[in-house]
Amino acid sequence: MTDIQLYNTRTRQKQRLEPLDPANVRMYVCGPTVYDRAHLGNARPVVVFDVLYRLLRHVYGADHVTYVRNFTDVDDKINAAALARKQAGDPRPLEELIRERTEETIGWYHADMDALGALRPGQEPRATEFIGAMIAMIEDLIAKGHAYAAEGHVLFRVRSYKDYGALSGRSVDDMIAGARVEVAPFKEDPMDFVLWKPSDDDLPGWDSPWGRGRPGWHIECSAMSFELLGPSFDIHGGGIDLQFPHHENEIAQSCCAHPEGGFATIWLHNEMLQVEGKKMSKSLGNFFTVRDLLEQGVPGEVIRFVFLSTHYRKPMDWTAEKAREAEATLRKWRGLVAGIEPAPSPAPEVTEALCDDLNTAGAIAALHRLAGAGDLAGLKASAGLLGLLGEDLGAWADAPVADLGGWAERLAAARAAAMDSKDFAEVDRLKALLIGAGVEVRMSKAGVELVPGAGFDPARLEALE
RNA sequence: GGCGAGUUGGCGGAGUGGUUACGCAGCGGAUUGCAAAUCCGUGUACAGGAGUUCGAUUCUCCUACUCGCCUCCA
Structure with missing residues (x-):
């Protein structure tokens, strides 16, 4: 035991x-x-x-x-x-x-x-x-x-x-x-x-x-x-x-x-x-509810992650910066484990951290190592022990549904032409539009890949059509 | 006033009596038309003082500072 x-x-x-x-x-x-x-x-x-x-x-x-x-x-x-x-x-x-x-x-x-x-x-x-x-x-x-x-x-x-x-x-x-x-x-x-x-x-x-x-x-x-x-x-x-x-x-x-x-x-x-270094209180104007945060678009999973990144016996400072970092980490991990079947049990390193007086920060560090080592099944199973990366909390990270295929083709064609002409003006223009709409543009020898990013707004792209 | 917790690299944040987590940011490189993403590399920090010890960031004491509770507020 x-x-x-x-x-x-x-x-x-x-x-x-x-x-x-x-x-x-x-x-x-x-x-x-x-x-x-x-x-x-x-x-x-x-x-x-x-x-x-x-x-x-x-x-x-x-x-x-x-x-x-x-x-x-x-x-x-x-x-x-x-x-x-x-x-x-x-x-x-x-x-x-x-x-x-x-x-x-x-x-x-x-x-x-x-x-x-x-x-x-x-x-x-x-x-x-x-x-x-x-x-x-x-x-x-x-x-x-x-x-x-x-x-x-x-x-x-x-x-x-x-x-x-x-x-x-x-x-x-x-x-x-x-x-x-x-x-x-x-x-x-x-x-x-x-x-x-x-x-x-x-x-x-x-x-x-x-x-x-x-x-x-x-x-x-x-x-x-x-x-x-x-x-x-x-x-x-x-x-x-x-x-x-x-x-x-x-x-x-x-x-x-x-x-x-x-x-x-x-x-x-x-x-x-605490909030931004101070006790949360109505008089300081930094008092807010969980619902306030959720309605501002801070996902519950992000709140959870921020909480768990500090040991429970230490004062925990809620900051917008932490929320931003947590969201980036979770988005990255969710991308990694999408479609991955979780391992049968959490990684020992994670369980051991939690068994040591709920060292959740240590457990999260272990999660980072699993991600870095490419043990995605282990990452998913271990995160589950912390209540993270589950299906129940994941809706926020789902990219808005949009067909970027047309844009990818246009960009790829422009790029192919530019490779010959050495005039990249059109490629850069398209790229700027896409990035402006929150799309992550990845170009490599293999081709063009468009990934909806954190701030992706399909409406802005449609307006550009 | 009483009781208690804390002070770790640019930031966040674990941990350990001797091999110096982890994340973010930064820097260098690979890659790229340029980028992004990714990958590789890179940072000896532990509030101050005294003590114990072969050796302390880690143990003890003192000082400073921060914070919490003692009052409805988790």
Whole structure:
């Protein structure tokens, strides 16, 4: 069995993945809050963990990997969006507006992530479908002394879990010293966090032992991972920004509710995405969604390639220049592997790179070597492990349909004449026209070859006829 | 203030205690009427300082700088 080494944030070192059950390798990744289009930063973990998912399926078998990624559809931003519609005059009940908003957003999310070539996880639970499980877990935590109800809220008693802070390397005392915690009179300790909070009539809510309310953010992942993967599973992933507090709180909840389990064995966190060297933010005006990029004509496969060209644990800078280079590389490779039957398995060099803590940049370098060595079957198969060069993402690279035969004949005839007359004016004229229309002109002793290039525009040629 | 990550050739970006990836750009050559495409060749860079070592870009410490999280934002 191939060894997969992964950097475990919890232990701060690489370790060998040793699945609790190799027949069912289990991975949970924190998914999006579905209130709006996914921005580019949201897409990085999706692509990163998609590659891991593909690698796990390759190593353990496609039927032996369970991948769960949740949809957070209980959230104040969603409520705000729905409330805004209601105040704009929509007569429907709030619950319906919320459901409509989340449905719509999930549809967008699927479309956008599909465009990046990300396989859909086997299970995509929604928080709203697991409210009962959350309430049960909260009750259990109260019974075990790890949580307490106060003024319609239920809070997790951070001091009751001695390892709190272990994942992110903080101590409760340090954090309180930092004094950036919300103080509330009903909290026993400023660090205690909300498991359940009351909802007024303008907010979605569910009946609970503590009155009508809604869950806090963190409990959903604890409840859903337990329901779908059990008290112990192999991998938990997400963006590094989730390390604290979200994942810290998940660990506290899950380990206290299910001390019989170990929760996640390996914690993986991808670093953040930047744009042209700066954090993507609305105020800087460099904020954009995946859909924005796709609509600008940046193919999903190009986005994917750019993401994978930087190791997931390093900040990734999105630049237009990288997109340009990625597109050129992919176009070239697609030309090479067109019509080639992929090898039965990926090249060892590529698999080994990925097995070394998802060294996707190293894997891409290996792809370059395969291309250079002319191992096109190997290139195609290996790229497939990275989710590249597949049929599903290739439409962008297909040249527009156009018959260039007439142009080729004219050019060839002019060239033949020029060879005798030594007057190449007509040849150069035709060549300039073709190049201007985005056609790559290749002339050799063997003859004239016209290849539609990246910016090929058949309309411009027709206008010249 | 607390915690953490990072600083590699013109650019991007891997990696390694000693044989110096890979891509793009550049340069030289082959080829071409000229080009394009292609092919061949070409570049000893690892923030600064100290230490460990026979030897450090790679390990340790210090300094500088950059960035992230700690706050709804992946």
